[in-house]
Amino acid sequence: MKEKDYFLDDRPKKLSYSEVWEKFFNWARAQSLWVIAYGTGCGSIEIPPMVTSRFDAERFGVSTVGTPRQADVLIISGYLAVKTLKRVIRVYEQMQSPKYVVGLGACTVNGGMYYDSYNTVNLVDLYIPIDVYVAGCMPRPEAILAGFAQLMKKIKEGRADGWKQYIDNLDKYRKNQEKIIKNWKIPNYNW
Amino acid sequence: MWYKILYAFLVTVGGLAYGLLLGGISRKITARIHGRRGPTVFQNFIDLIKLLRKKTAISHGTMFFLAPMFRLLGGVGVLLLVPIVYGSSILSNFSFGGDLIVVLYFMVFGCLGMALGAADSGHPHSALAPTRGLAQMAGYELPFLISVIGLAIAHKTVSISGLVAAQQGGIFHWNLFQYPFLSIAGLIAMLGMYMAYPFSVVMAPQEIPVGPPTEYSSTFLSFMFSGRSIFGVGKYVLFMDLFLGGATNLVEAFVKTFALFLIIVFVTNVFPRYRTEQAVKFFWTYPVVIGLIDFIRIFIK
């Protein structure tokens, strides 16, 4: 055994699969979106109304889970600080493919009202692939649900392939990430 | 013999489907009580398919790897060891393999396997949850054992078929009416056994993310999921056999298990959650006292 093998350092391999059943499975994936309950910013306050009685996201098969291992969707709920980005990357990488990212609010698009802060990540897309943006500051639950509908549509059509891009272009993403994260102390790839 | 295996396979598949359906119905009812529309009743099937076809999975080690099999095996084993339909040679499954005591102990098999696998993941929450589960088990098993032993002594058998046979001949021969207090104790224990609210501290989805399977994903999780569903059905059938007089045909079995299921769903949706020690203390007081009424009655007789 190696001296330190706390972490698996391998990069993820590119996946190939047959397309025959994929359409059916994509349907299933779209109908069963498990969201990791991880609030990265102010927008996470909009998620509870979304899943509870008023807006009832569960009717679309959207439910929350507490662990990245079982989650399909990561919601970037608002502005990302550099520190938070590190955690987001770890959580994202720990999710199992296929996995999707929903960016919530203006902040994820261009930094929003905090665009000129020293600490805000302005373009989240540079660091992790985002499948769906939901505009607004903050978007209301209706808008988030609309975003989920968009995501489902993308999944069913097989276009929600952010996870694939991430694997394919991991070096690029890593470079971007390491550029703004000063002390990179997380493993090479978070399994 | 070989046809038995075929039927066993069918029963397993049927049980899985039934279990998933019941899960879906439960979610639906919960949603309705919340005033939501809720997912479709088939949501659990969809979830299962999704999980099966996740593209990656991680494993932490051998026990982590094997645990879902244990889980599934435990569930299937319990379902197959209890006779579903009284008198049917086919649907009594493998109940010749052992009596109630065997089933009671075999029930632990899957749970232990799952707990071990979970602990192998090295996640502290995964280990915490089984300890809660085992503590709670020590809680609910006491009233459950009271009712089981009471029934066994009363009917002079521990064979499940024998117990069912003793309840034949009309609704008032059911243990639920013959030994109401034992049955109440047993049914309260059943609530604990299903780890639903108010006894859901084991699986507490948010504090210790879903408990033991925290680190499980993809196919592993789908196996655990299906194992859990089948296990649930097996337990319904067992309780049906114990208290509701078993079933003479499949429809009756459906009706009776569904009735048991409803009890759980309704209790679950109206209660908050107990802490572990509260749950244990609860089980060791009210249901035990209730159960002991009949227990002592049988003891004196």
Next chain:
Amino acid sequence: MRKIVAIIFLTIVGLYMLSLFAQIPFGKPYKGVSEHYVEKGIEENRGSNLVTSIVVNYRGFDTLGEVTVLFLAATGLSFLLFSCKCLREFKRIRSSLVLRTATDTLFPLILVFGAYIFIHGHLTPGGGFQGGSVIASGVMLLFLAYRKFHVNHKALSTLESLAGISFAGIGLLGLLYAKSFLANSVLPLGQWNKLFSAGVIPLIYIAVGFKVGAELSGLIADMISTTKED
């Protein structure tokens, strides 16, 4: 408190013992072995002093023990007080002229008297122990009179050893001659009321006399030697 308890319990024990002695006749004739000692004493030993006959002959073994006890005491004392100046706070005082003069005069007489007593142990009241004591009292007188008086320990020790050995040796001779330890059959018994009579009894008593005298003197010397000399 202790006194009261002591008196109470002593009274209880005393009453029990009184009740015993109340049953013992006082001054009434005796029976048992003493009859034999009195009746046959002269015939068997020829010593006029029946007590001496008993002490040295009938119960000579006791006497051997008794000598041993005294020897033990002397040995033990010199063992415990060996080169001990335990009582160095106490000085021997200078004695008066009268005492010294009297001692000078009396000491030979005392020695002679002591010797007389143990030599005639089998004829008159007295014996080895008594004679020895008398001799030792003479030695004590010397100690009282002369501050710097020392006894010759070596000589005393040799004397007492020789005396002791001769007592036990006489006993062994008895064993040799009469198949019985301390048997009075080594020497002829002689005639009643004569100095040379009663077999080995006078010999034993002489040995005892020397021994007791030496031992008691040693005792006194040992004790006095613990005080300060100047």
Next chain:
Amino acid sequence: MVFFAASLLLIFIGLYAALVKRNLIKIIIGLSIMDTGVNMLIISLGFVKGRTAPIISLKELFKKGTWLVDVSKVVDPLPQALVLTAIVIGVAVTAMALSVVIRMYSVKKSIEIDDFKELKW
């Protein structure tokens, strides 16, 4: 009878000293008194009224024509013999006790019992 009582009294006075007195020398004195009492008692046990001492220096004490002594004329000699031994033993014990006390005095410069209670419990 008076002899018995008196010597018993002596014994008990001696015992009393051993039981009560706190001075080691006084205790030894008590033991000596006790010894004396015992010796007196023994002697008085051997006494027979109207008889002579067991020293046969007169012809009259013999039975006619024999060397056998007339028992009815002599007191019991045995207790006297025993007492002789007892006295010597008493002397020896006293000597030992005194030497021990001398040593004790040199250790603690005291001859009170209260200073010699180290060995207990």
Next chain:
Amino acid sequence: MVNPVVIIAITLIAAFSIGIFQFLGKKFVRGVFWLTVLFDFAAILSIAYGFLTKAIKNPIMVKIGGFPPPIGINLYVDQLSAYLGVVVFFIGAMAAYHWLSRGINDPEPKALVLLLLLLLGSTGMIFTQDFFNLFVFIEITSIASYGLVASNLDSFSLEASFKYIVIGSISSTFVLLGAVLLYKFAGSLNMADISAHINSSMYSGGMLIIISIMFLFGLLIELEVFPMNGWALDIYQGANPAVVAILAGGIVKGFYLVFLRSANYLKFPHLLKIGIIFGLSTYIVSQFFAWKQKDIRRLFGYSSVGQLGLLILAGAFYLNGNLHGFAKKYMLFAIIFFVLNHSFSKSTLFFLADLFGRRRIEEWKGVLSKNKLFGFLFSTSVLSMAGAPPFLGFWAKLFFILAIPKEYFYIVALVLIGAIAEILYYFNLYRIISEKEDGIFDYKGSIVPSLFNVFVLLGLSAFGAYKFFILTGLDIQSGKFLAFITISSVAVFVLGVSRLAQWILSLGMIGALGFHVIKNTSLVPAFNIQSFFVYLVLAGAIMFVFATYPLSKKYSAVFYPLFVFTVFSMVGISVSSNWITLFIFWELMSWSSYLLINQGGKKAAWIYLVMSAIGGYGMLAGIKLLSTGPNLIPSFSSSSAFAVSAWAGILIFTAFLVKMGTAPLHIWARDAYGESPDGFTPLLSGVLSKMGVFGGILTIVYLLPHLSHSDTILYGLAWFGALTALFMALLAIFQEDVKKVLAYSSISQVGYILIGLALATSLGYSAALYHTVNHLIFKGLLFVAAAGIIYRTGTSYLPEMGGLIRRMPFTFLAFLMGIITLAGIPPLSGFAGKWLLYSALLEKRWMFILLIAMFASIVAFMYCYKLLHTIFLGQLRDKYRKTKELPLPLVIVELVLAGLTFAVGIKPNLILSFSEKAIKSLGFTSPGYAYESAHRIVSKFGYWNAYFMGVFAVGSFIIALILFFFAKAKIRKVGQLDIGYSGEVPDSPESVHFGYDLYAHMRRAVRVFIYPHVENTYKRIYNSLMAFVDYTRRFYTGDLNTYALWVVITLSFIFYILYKGVF
């Protein structure tokens, strides 16, 4: 043969001549001294040898002065006085040698004279037949002792000496008065003559009784009876140990003989009363007062005084106890053995105490490990003193208990309680001494005398055992087996030059015995319950001894000998044919296992020993109750001939319950299991506790049917078993030490076996026997694995472990199977036992017990999981990254046992076929269950198909696995810290490992049940007893006046009880 009087004369002459020789130099004096002592010793030895070989038939009578007895003094040397003389001179010579080697303070010739005269005095004392002469010799002895006691010349010894002088004078005053008054009463001083004058009717009047009391009272003072023994204890504490060794080892025994002989000559009718009152009170009081001693010499002093009390009791019974036939003989041998044992071992102890020189017990810490020879001598003496088999003290105690008439059962009980108290303090001392402690050990003086003493003691022990087996007429097979055990363990010790050699030898011996048992059916004629256990023991032992080799490097050289000893004594238990043999081997097992445990946890071992003693002596008391009239040795079957009180059964059962660790007697188990050497724990749990089961079966089958209330007893036992099973399981949950978890688990499981036994039905026995074997398999497995894990990781603390599955996969596999078996989950062998037991309980309708038993097994899951998780699962610590799989022998044993659980799980017949035979040998026709088909076992209530279950479980597991491979995604094995951790990266394994206090929540629920009530009760009892003793021992104020006062008070008390007289 030499004329005894020559001994005295020569000694005297020598003593006198030293006065001259001292001027020639020390060497001459020593020469004279040694010559004399050797001559005396040889002379007495020749006499004693004459008696021993029956060359001298009648007691030797020596006239002194040529006068026949009543006129002159005479010596009377009988067998006992000759033997005692030998002992006195031997001890005297040893003490003199010892003292000389230590250096005698200056006037050495005087000291030698005193020594010589001391020996002379005591010889004369035991030889003479004249009351006054006796007094003279007593005085010689006393005065010599006065001087010798003071010989250290420090304040302690002087104080002791002065106290001795005063009390001794009082004592001799009474002896003298008594002797003279006896003369006045009977007209003679000769003992035999007086005896002829006395008949017991004379005691109705006041005179003789008061005289006798005075005489005997004087001797009683010298015999150090309570409450007049403060001076004696002060001597033991204060005086020179060399002197004390002679006093305690020889002189006091002389006084004892004289006392008994005088009482016998006086035909004293109240001797029994006196013996019981004073002997017993002395024994009990001193054994208890010794508890609080801080000074080792005073502790030995209390022990000596206690032994004397026992001797007085024994002597009183011998002379006056109306014993007949064998009982009288037994009592005589009890006395002889007591005397010998006490003389040799106590003098050794005093020598050793003197050699090391420290007084306070704390300062003795670690002595045992620092000097092996010293340790050996000390251990042997202490063991013999405390009555451990096969040493002499044990045979003495056994003879004594056997000989006491059954009407005096309370004496048996009190003596045994005293013996327990004795073990308590002796081994508290031993605990301190055997602790590990750094530092330099040096002693001044020669160890040779102690060595001699111990060798004699060992020889005498062998003689004692021989005499015991010959006299009692027990089966000689057992005696031979005892010899075999001893010889083989000594052989392992002697021939085993290295641990490897010892290991091979032990393996070979156990294997050879096993082979012998299988080949030669003389030991176990037909397969029955006994051979069942023989096989069990041997199979378990060979497996566990095989596993020990890698661990043995850190064990001391006595580990393997003791291991072999324990194993063979268990075989002895299994083949014993009557209760006494059972008891002997039982004690052998207890003591040897105590010594083994003592290699690890000292305090734990102490508690184990005390509990074992309570059990063992309880058993002896029960056996005593079983004996009837002339039948002193109750055999198993003879006990069925009559009805006995329920107490016999209960008392006998106590021993077994202790070994099983049943609830209120379990307090030893946790620490003893937890802290015993790891190599021994499997045997302790797997086999040794099963001896309790064996005994339980014997008791229930042979004894209980004949007792009154047998049903109640059985039901009570079942409750004890059930509650043990439950509460020990509850306690196991909260332990944080792997072996302590397993310890509680072990006694919890044995609780199940007890339930099975208490059922007393054939199904119950089936369950019990099956579970016995099964428990051996899985608990042995678990303990072996635990031993290996502790060996590899260096800790037994569970929170320190974790993640070891990655390093020890085989061990994990075996451990997992062990745990599944322990939990009783179907495919493996554990379930069958549970099923049989529950069926048996259902059959008997013991519903509540069934409920508790089943519930306990549910609770057991909690600690099962805890063990697996905290050891093997979770995060692997950095320090264990390089840890290897367990050593090969351990892995082999583990895997063999794991394979067994699997095999038995699928085919329970592997065990059941044996247990059926065993049950049939108990007189049952069927095992209580039936085979419906080849594998389907049916009881009255239920059924179960082990084969199917196994195949089903394995088969469906494989099917599930295959299914999984069809459905699986791309699986990556990740690192141990790759866990979902709220986006954070854990910094170390420790920070994310959950291993401490797993059941904190459960603790809140069951706090009241797991509070150590029982343990605290024991502690409270012990502490209050301690406090009581600490307070009451102030009785010995150290004040001379008080001591003297007690003498007077005692005298008035004796007068009062024996002669109402004036009051």
